[in-house]
C-alpha cells in the first residue's frame with residue numbers, strides 16, 4: 001500500500017489475521033522470506049528496510065494460501081520457493097523498468113501468480129483436485145442496484161480484496177492501518193474505492209460483482225499510486241488518479257476474461273497496466289508534474305533525479 005510505516009504493516013497483518021490466522025502468517029512469512037532472500041543476495045539495505053523487497057513476496061504467499069490449501073505442507077513449500085523466485089523476478093523487473101524511470105509496482109507478483117495459476121493443473125502436487133481451473137466469462141446478469149448495506153460493505157471489500165479477502169471488516173481494519181500512517185493516503189483510498197463502485201455501477205456490472213469487491217480493489221491501488229506516491233497529492237493529480245481508478249475498474253474484466261482459462265483471476269494486472277500507462281503519460285502533462293515539457297513534449301527530468309521508489 002506504498003507505506004514505509006511499520007505500524008501500518010502491523011495493522012495490516014492483524015487485519016489479515018482477523019479473517020484467518022493462517023493468512024496473517026502467510027503474509028508475514030512471505031514478507032520475511034522475500035526480504036531475507038534480498039538481503040542474502042546483498043540487495044541495497046535501504047530497499048529491504050523500506051519494505052520494497054517484501055510486498056511482492058507477501059502477496060504471492062497469500063495468493064498461494066488462498067487459492068491452494070493453506071494447511072497443506074506442499075503449499076508452504078511452494079510459497080517458500082515462490083518467495084525466493086519473486087525476489088529474483090523483482091530484481092529483473094526493477095532493472096528493466098529503470099530504463100524508463102518507471103516503478104516495478106506489483107508486476108513481479110502478477111507474473112508469478114499468473115504463471116503458477118496457468119501451470120497448476122499440469123502438476124498433481126500443486127493442484128491435486130484434478131480438473132481444469134477454467135472459468136469461462138459469461139455476459140453480465142442479475143440485479144445492478146446495490147442495497148445501501150451492501151454498498152458500505154463493497155466500499156470496504158475494495159480494500160480487503162487487495163489481499164484476496166471477502167470480509168468487509170478486514171477492509172475497515174486496513175483503512176485504519178492506512179490512517180495510522182497517512183491521512184492523505186486513507187482519504188485517497190476512500191476516493192479510489194468510491195470511484196471503483198461508481199464506475200462498475202455506471203457500466204452496468206452486476207451488483208454481486210460490485211459487492212464482493214473484486215471489481216474495485218485495483219481502483220484503490222491506482223488512486224494511491226497516482227495521488228501522493230508517484231505524483232504529488234494535489235487537486236489536479238487527485239482527478240487524474242480517479243480517472244486512472246475508473247480505467248482500472250473497466251480494465252479488470254478484460255484481464256479476467258483473458259485469464260479465464262486459468263480461473264479468471266485479474267490479480268493486480270489492471271493496477272500495474274493502468275499505473276504504468278498513466279505515469280508515462282503524466283510526463284506530457286506539466287499540470288500534473290510541475291515540470292516544463294521538453295521539445296518532444298515529455299517532462300524534463302531534473303538532472304540526477306532518483307528513480308521512483310517501488
Ligand SMILES: NC(N)=O
Pocket residue numbers: 059161162163164217266267268
Ligand atoms: N492482490 C490481488 N488481489 O491480486
